[in-house]
Amino acid sequence: FTPTLAPTSGTITADDGSGHTDSTGTITVDLGAKSYVVITTNLGGPDAIAGSAFDVTLTVYDADGNVQTDFAGLHNVDWTVSGTSDAPDSTTPTLPVDGGMTFASGASTYSGLVLVNAADNAVEFRARLTAEGIFEDTPITINSDHTPADYFTVVTENNGVETAGVDFTVTVRAFDAYGNIAEEGVNDYDGLHDIEFNSTATASPNMTIPRVPDSIALTFAGGVVTTNVVTDPFALVNAEEAVMITAVDYLAPLVSGYSNPITVDVNPAVASVWINEGVSGDRAEVRTNTMTTDDSYVVHGSRYDAYGNFIGEVPATAVWDATGDYDAGDIVGTPGVSISFEPDNTGTVGTITIDDPYNGVGVDDTTGYITVNVGVLDYIVIKDAAGGAGSEVTTLVVTADDTIQVWAAGYDADNNYVGDISVTWATTGSLDPTPAGPATSTVFTPTLAPTSGTITADDGSGHTDSTGTITVNGSAGIIGGPISGDTTEASVQATFTVVLNSEPTNDVYVGLSSNDTTEGTVSPASLTFTNANWNAPQTVTVTGVDDAVLDGNQPYLIITAPAVSFDANYNGIDPSDPSLINVDNDNFVGINVSAISGDTTESGGEATFTIVLNSPPTTAVTVGISSNDFSEGTVSPSSVIFTTVNWGSPRIITVTGVEDLLVDGNQPFHIITDPAVSTDTNYSGLDAANVSVVNFDDDMPGITVDAVSGDTSESGGIVTFSIILNSPPTGDVTIVLSSSDTTEGTIDLSSVTFTPVNWNVPKTVTVTGVDDTVLDGNQLYFIVTDPAASVDTDYCIVS
Numbered sequence: 040f041t042p043t044l045a046p047t048s049g050t051i052t053a054d055d056g057s058g059h060t061d062s063t064g065t066i067t068v069d070l071g072a073k074s075y076v077v078i079t080t081n082l083g084g085p086d087a088i089a090g091s092a093f094d095v096t097l098t099v100y101d102a103d104g105n106v107q108t109d110f111a112g113l114h115n116v117d118w119t120v121s122g123t124s125d126a127p128d129s130t131t132p133t134l135p136v137d138g139g140m141t142f143a144s145g146a147s148t149y150s151g152l153v154l155v156n157a158a159d160n161a162v163e164f165r166a167r168l169t170a171e172g173i174f175e176d177t178p179i180t181i182n183s184d185h186t187p188a189d190y191f192t193v194v195t196e197n198n199g200v201e202t203a204g205v206d207f208t209v210t211v212r213a214f215d216a217y218g219n220i221a222e223e224g225v226n227d228y229d230g231l232h233d234i235e236f237n238s239t240a241t242a243s244p245n246m247t248i249p250r251v252p253d254s255i256a257l258t259f260a261g262g263v264v265t266t267n268v269v270t271d272p273f274a275l276v277n278a279e280e281a282v283m284i285t286a287v288d289y290l291a292p293l294v295s296g297y298s299n300p301i302t303v304d305v306n307p308a309v310a311s312v313w314i315n316e317g318v319s320g321d322r323a324e325v326r327t328n329t330m331t332t333d334d335s336y337v338v339h340g341s342r343y344d345a346y347g348n349f350i351g352e353v354p355a356t357a358v359w360d361a362t363g364d365y366d367a368g369d370i371v372g373t374p375g376v377s378i379s380f381e382p383d384n385t386g387t388v389g390t391i392t393i394d395d396p397y398n399g400v401g402v403d404d405t406t407g408y409i410t411v412n413v414g415v416l417d418y419i420v421i422k423d424a425a426g427g428a429g430s431e432v433t434t435l436v437v438t439a440d441d442t443i444q445v446w447a448a449g450y451d452a453d454n455n456y457v458g459d460i461s462v463t464w465a466t467t468g469s470l471d472p473t474p475a476g477p478a479t480s481t482v483f484t485p486t487l488a489p490t491s492g493t494i495t496a497d498d499g500s501g502h503t504d505s506t507g508t509i510t511v512n513g514s515a516g517i518i519g520g521p522i523s524g525d526t527t528e529a530s531v532q533a534t535f536t537v538v539l540n541s542e543p544t545n546d547v548y549v550g551l552s553s554n555d556t557t558e559g560t561v562s563p564a565s566l567t568f569t570n571a572n573w574n575a576p577q578t579v580t581v582t583g584v585d586d587a588v589l590d591g592n593q594p595y596l597i598i599t600a601p602a603v604s605f606d607a608n609y610n611g612i613d614p615s616d617p618s619l620i621n622v623d624n625d626n627f628v629g630i631n632v633s634a635i636s637g638d639t640t641e642s643g644g645e646a647t648f649t650i651v652l653n654s655p656p657t658t659a660v661t662v663g664i665s666s667n668d669f670s671e672g673t674v675s676p677s678s679v680i681f682t683t684v685n686w687g688s689p690r691i692i693t694v695t696g697v698e699d700l701l702v703d704g705n706q707p708f709h710i711i712t713d714p715a716v717s718t719d720t721n722y723s724g725l726d727a728a729n730v731s732v733v734n735f736d737d738d739m740p741g742i743t744v745d746a747v748s749g750d751t752s753e754s755g756g757i758v759t760f761s762i763i764l765n766s767p768p769t770g771d772v773t774i775v776l777s778s779s780d781t782t783e784g785t786i787d788l789s790s791v792t793f794t795p796v797n798w799n800v801p802k803t804v805t806v807t808g809v810d811d812t813v814l815d816g817n818q819l820y821f822i823v824t825d826p827a828a829s830v831d832t833d834y835c836i837v838s
Contacts, residue, residue, distance in 0.1 A: 043103035071101035126155035127218030157185035157219035184224035191296025206272035222262035243276035245347030306344035312403035327407035333414035339377035363389030383453035414451030427456035433507035438516035468492020516540030526583030536576035550600035630727035639696030649689035663713035740833035741765035751808030761801035780820035
């Protein structure tokens with residue numbers, strides 16, 4: 040008998056099968072000595088979920104495997120745990136601590152143990168009863184498993200540094216709350232998931248849109264997935280920002296995460312070159328610029344990728360140039376990354392260009408138009424014409440009574456004309472004074488001769504100039520006086536005088552002509568000066584010529600031919616040619632409507648006026664004409680047409696009064712001239728003045744009695760006369776008739792009546808002579824018409 044179970048008790052029996060038996064007395068089996076410890080958990084298996092607490096129980100056995108149920112009380116336990124580590128997020132595990140444990144019936148439980156690192160796949164627990172010196176028979180091994188997926192990490196293909204415009208992949212990893220990869224076990228995240236992506240990426244400087252897929256169905260394996268660069272590429276384009284990409288799985292439980300800031304490098308491939316302002320750094324491309332010749336305009340060249348990201352400055356081998364009114368000479372300094380544009384000439388159209396050798400195709404960028412205005416005043420020059428024209432006045436020889444006008448022309452440091460400058464004028468030497476101003480010009484009229492000196496100009500700001508020596512002689516000379524004005528095509532004349540400066544020894548002949556006889560003629564054709572009239576100014580008359588062409592005001596000259604004389608001092612002297620302008624009278628575009636000849640009457644009285652163009656049109660001009668009241672007047676014709684040939688011929692317009700049979704008094708009306716119709720833009724739409732007319736009413740209330748046809752005779756001779764109303768009455772009008780002497784004559788009607796219908800039908804009255812058998816000679820008598828009787832107040836009592 041080798042007992043193993045304890046504590047136990049009983050007997051051992053024997054039976055030979057033939058009725059012969061026996062049994063021992065009670066045999067008691069006690070527990071053996073404490074032999075080993077067994078470690079168990081409440082996990083129900085070898086796996087513990089990270090972060091979830093579990094219990095470990097120690098049970099003491101003897102050598103026969105019997106629980107030492109009599110082992111109780113507080114006993115010190117030493118623990119040894121291996122194969123465990125902190126979680127990836129640094130959370131520490133909760134492990135058993137050496138010390139006392141209370142046993143009951145041979146067992147004691149240690150609660151609240153926690154593992155956190157899912158990579159700990161074989162955590163070994165050992166225990167030793169310190170005082171008893173017994174160990175576990177076999178260590179227990181526990182595997183740590185992750186919790187459900189809690190968040191993502193998002194990493195780009197190149198670990199957060201991507202190149203603008205270059206496609207890349209994104210790797211998404213699923214982690215539990217402790218940073219363990221969610222790859223296997225009961226909380227395995229592997230499999231197909233719809234992941235939604237978002238980013239903080241914006242468009243590039245040239246507005247290229249970044250590529251970030253909205254949603255992708257991704258299959259995780261081992262808690263990790265990488266996107267397909269072909270079917271679902273990511274691409275960032277703006278190198279001026281740090282971008283974050285987020286990933287979200289909206290299926291419960293929601294899992295999300297984001298990348299670290301992603302650096303977007305510029306694309307190293309040069310796509311364009313821009314000319315920017317300043318030495319460097321400024322990214323504003325030069326569009327247009329306005330400057331003066333005193334300014335310098337510094338620009339630099341910059342390289343950009345295909346997305347408008349700044350790559351860097353152009354190399355020193357870049358070639359700069361200028362176009363339009365400028366050239367390479369306006370570029371100062373050694374060409375390279377930047378240049379200084381310093382033009383010395385004015386211009387309105389021009390650009391700066393740059394050729395970056397990166398592509399070998401020539402000009403890579405051109406600025407907008409650069410306008411260069413004149414600089415500030417640097418010096419003045421006295422010239423013989425306004426507006427910077429003419430020549431500088433150096434030495435000059437004149438005679439007394441000449442007229443010299445000079446101007447102070449201003450220039451900048453680059454010799455660009457700034458404008459005529461207001462200065463104070465003065466003379467030096469023995470010259471006559473000249474008007475001091477301040478003014479932009481002065482007229483020097485010498486009278487003293489011989490004299491010499493200079494004319495000076497001073498703007499008061501340090502800018503001065505003086506002419507060369509001006510010599511005024513009183514020797515032979517032909518002096519032309521100032522012309523009185525300009526001529527006009529309306530034959531307005533201008534005059535000037537010519538006189539010699541000194542007495543000649545022989546006659547002096549000066550021929551006169553016009554350089555353009557279509558603008559002006561001159562009279563006389565020549566002048567003769569003798570030693571008797573040399574100092575008497577002779578008047579020359581210039582007459583303007585009408586060329587009937589809308590050509591504007593035309594300048595022309597009166598040519599004074601070189602003098603012809605046997606006086607060697609005068610022979611060949613060529614007087615100055617007076618210049619003047621023939622003022623065009625054809626430049627007044629207009630339609631001239633004359634005053635009307637009078638008013639019209641209702642009896643058909645007519646009036647006329649004329650229409651004519653002021654200047655020749657380029658094409659036909661049609662003017663419509665109409666009456667604004669056809670019940671008072673009509674007009675003929677209804678339109679007039681002026682051509683390039685007949686434009687100057689007045690067209691007669693006839694207005695005829697209309698009878699309206701109404702007592703409406705004198706009625707005003709208008710003849711309307713419509714806006715002109717023409718393809719000549721000067722005349723198209725031009726609206727001539729309308730004409731006002733009065734139509735005099737002939738329908739004034741009245742009774743007209745015609746003259747009697749003759750005299751009566753006592754032999755019964757008869758005569759007649761008629762009566763008619765002047766206008767329609769509003770009611771019947773009755774006129775009583777009688778003879779003033781019935782012994783001399785009688786009438787056939789005692790009265791006549793007119794109605795609104797027959798008012799204009801004459802009533803004939805017959806008068807018959809009466810024989811009175813008395814030798815009384817020829818007797819005067821009257822047929823008496825009484826005042827009219829009518830309800831029409833206009834006719835009532837009209838006689």
